[in-house]
Amino acid sequence: MLPDIVGIAEQHGLQINPYSRSREEVACKCPFCHEDSKPGKKRRYYLSLNxxxxxxxxxxxxxxxGVFRFISLLENIPEENVKQRFRKRRIVHPAERLSxxxxRLLREHTGVREPNWKQMRERDFSYYMxxxxxxxxxxxxxxxxxxxDAYFQLIVGIKTCTYQNYIEKIRQREREIESPLLESVLQIYSCASRPKWTEVAERFVDQFKTKPVSPEPKKAGRDGG
Structure with missing residues (x-):
């Protein structure tokens, strides 16, 4: 099994476009030409990772x-040295790193029981992978x-002036799922061009946001006399 190229990019501190994290093609700043790091190109991500x-x-x-060439360029070492390094150790699938x-959270989300991974691995390694x-x-x-969900909470906090309360809720959820959320949603919110789903979330919050009650106009008093 080949190393996870996105994980390699993260290990080397590459800046990843948060919009693309859940996609097959992940975009990030190119560490080789640095063209997308120049002034005026803050929202450009020229490097694509499959x-x-x-x-x-x-x-x-x-x-x-491929991923071995990617590592060799990042670390400025021969590609063959990279291959030898990974031949000497078993590559762990990212799914195997899940706690x-x-x-448990994933089982609850999908409603699907996990198979007997050990038995599957021994019976058919290709199917296991x-x-x-x-x-x-x-x-x-x-x-x-x-x-x-975290983005929705962020918008609720901003619209209702309870920002810190919802930030803490997002941080609490990060601890529960053992995965970062706040940084990515703040990055998305700070971008001028956002994914379509963020517009839906913002419109939904606007519809149900509590509207201030206008005071009733004072009735004109009767003229004296």
Whole structure:
């Protein structure tokens, strides 16, 4: 199994577009040409990482290749050295890193029981890996739902002037799911161009936001005399 190219990017501190985290194609700032880091290109992400095939391509400088080449360029070492490094150790699938608590949350979310992973691995390793891929896709879908819920809470907090209360709720949820939420939703909120689903959330909050009650106009008094 190949290393997770998105995980490699995160380990090396690459700036990832939060909109794309749950997609197969993840966008981030290119560490090779740095073109999308120039002034006026804050919202540009030229480097594409394919989390399924573990390949990359910069749409500006055209640097591309597989995950081993990606690591070799990031660390400035020969690609063969990278391959030897990973041959010496078992690559852990990201789904295998999920905690028992995260697995429980995912079971509750999907309503699907987990298989006997050990038995499956021993019986058919290829099927085991494909099943882990599906399990990981389900987890990413779960995180996307959590991100949308957190964004909704952020908007409620902003619209109702109870920002700090809802920030704490988001942080509490981060602790419960053992995964970050606040940073990504704040990044999304700070962008001028946001995903369509954020517009739906904001309109929904606007519809149900408490409207101030206008005081009744004073009745004109009777003229004296």
């Amino acid at each position: 989390s399924k095939d573990q390949v990359f391509k910069c749409w500006f400088c055209k640097e591309s290749g 028992q608590n995260q697995r 494909r099943s882990l891929d599906l399990f990981w896709d389900s987890w990413k879908e779960f995180l996307m739902k959590e991100q949308r």
